[in-house]
Amino acid sequence: MELARLKALIDMVSQSTVAELEITEGGVRVLIRKQAVTAEHPSPPREVAVPKAPAPKVQPEPKPGTHGITSPMFGIFHRAPSPDAPPYVQVGGKVGVGDTLCLVEAMKSFNAITADRAGTVTAIAVENGQEVEPGQVLIQIGA
Numbered sequence: 001m002e003l004a005r006l007k008a009l010i011d012m013v014s015q016s017t018v019a020e021l022e023i024t025e026g027g028v029r030v031l032i033r034k035q036a037v038t039a040e041h042p043s044p045p046r047e048v049a050v051p052k053a054p055a056p057k058v059q060p061e062p063k064p065g066t067h068g069i070t071s072p073m074f075g076i077f078h079r080a081p082s083p084d085a086p087p088y089v090q091v092g093g094k095v096g097v098g099d100t101l102c103l104v105e106a107m108k109s110f111n112a113i114t115a116d117r118a119g120t121v122t123a124i125a126v127e128n129g130q131e132v133e134p135g136q137v138l139i140q141i142g143a
Helices: 003-014
Strands: 020-025 030-031 066-070 075-079 101-106 109-114 119-124 135-142
Touching: 003 020, 003 030, 066 119, 101 135
Parallel strands: none
Antiparallel strands: 020 030, 066 135, 075 101, 101 109, 119 135
C-alpha cells in the first residue's frame, strides 16, 4: 500500500467517528484503530516508525492573473468520468461557477472538484492518474 494512501486512511479515521478500520489490499492487511483516552487511564505516547516520505513535489508557479483550483484531499486525479470518456475540461476551455473540472478518487469514492469562479482554463497542473494531496493545485483558471 502506498504511503499517501495510508496517510489518507489514517486522516480519515482520525477525523471520523469510526473506531477501527481494517483493509486488505494486494495481500497486505492494514488495521487502523483509535484508542480512547480517559482522564483516569491516559494512553502512553508511542513511537511509530513511519517510512520517509519522498521529497515534496515542486508546484509550478501560477501564471499572473490566474486562480488555482486545489485538491481538498489525498487521492488520485482523474480528468474524465471514465477512461473512455472525454475530459471534463481542456486548456483554453471556458468554465462557469459550479462546473465539474475533474475528480479526485479517495477510498474508491469519486469526489467532483468544481470551479469556484468563471473563466478560461489556463493550465492543468497534474497528469491523469497522478496522486494528489490537500492544497495541491490541480487546475488554473484565468479571466
